[in-house]
Amino acid sequence: MTYGFQAINESDFLQIDDDSTSFSVIATGTTNGTSYVTIPNNFPEDIFVVVRPANPDPQYAWKLRGFMYDYTPDQGPNIGVRFRRAYMSCNDDRYSYQDKGCDYAIIERVDSSGFTAPTSGYGLNVYRANGDIGYSSEFPTYRVKSTRNYLISASNSGHGIWHTPIGNDQVLGMYAYLASYSEYRNRLYSIGGSERGFLSYYRLAHFDYPNNQFGTHIQSYYSDASRGSTEYDRVYSVLRTEMVGYVT
């Protein structure tokens, strides 16, 4: 870039330039006893969803489970019907599972067809060389405070705290990028002779409000399995990005 506008943050990460396109909030809401939000099919393909516990009691750490779902059956009664959903539920540390409400925001490109062009006449709009808008301060956005890429495997779950806010930032209020906070591994194994056990492992977003930290928490569930069953170990072995930040 030899001319135009560029904003670089205090840690040298590029925030805005006139070659790239940023994102703004297209929809927000709160779930209450429902496990998923329907994503309208006319929303762009590259939207993403961020989620946080709704009205959490901050004296406890909270867990978020959830994932994106996008499926179009090619047979059966719903053939050709696209189901596009963001699943989410929250619980505080006293429980292994609760279907507590979540705040969510759906984020879209500012140049997508569903974006309302800025009209207020204030703030900052940055346009790309082709005239498309690339950044606008008109609408709320996802202000990422920390991110990491993690290759999930059987031996590397990514468990642990990986973001501690600095300055006046607080995890209370932040949203997690809705990555794969769901079952990432299950295995059926011998517990002696032909006896079998089954373990299911979940990766959960961990909002540790009392200690003002954010991370990933692994939770497992055990059950007995049928004697003599074939042993296996299945892993969602995927390189994923995790992010945490504000929606303002």
Add this chain to the structure above:
Amino acid sequence: MTVYTQNLAVSQYGIQYAGSVTEVQDLAVGDSITASFDQEATSNQQTSLLDVEDNDIVFTLVNCTISPTNVKNRGTFTITPTSSGAAYSCVGVLIYYSPSGQSYGGPSTDHQQTTFTISGFYGVAPRMGLQLYNPSGDLRLDTSDRQVRAHSFYMGSFYSGGSATVTGITGFDPNDETWAIDVLPISLYISFTASAGQFTITRSSADPFTLEAFWKVILFRV
């Protein structure tokens, strides 16, 4: 870079009580404090009480260091904060001999103590960058934010045992955390690997769900 002076003192008349004194000093980055803690004993009190054991002040330090580390009553020392953007505190407790009957609230029947506290907030480093606010005063962009930006997305479909490889993604480096990756579907039968300029998404042949399945990979910059 300012060096502040904080000389904390408790009156001689409080020597037989558990005296305490507190000062607050907020600091900018690079600032420090030259301090002294003084239980203002008279010469007679100094001889008959403080000098009997001649104890060092015992410090509890949060987000700061002191130099020197061995300090007696009226000794001068330097407080240097260590954590920008955080509160700091330097608490010193002087325990001295105080005969039975004069140790009101003391740590033992023949000892008394005085507590000195200096605390405050150690400012963040000068910030560089752009801040944007909406008309309500909410931040839309801060100097510490990372902004998600669109790059590309890829879609396709496969059956169990199938895979798809996309190459030629200019600049893509999965080891560079300015790249963010979203992968669908989420399934124990899906694997995804990436290297410079390319990725491969694979659906295991062990997938008992045999129908065609849709996949999508979204790449962001952040």
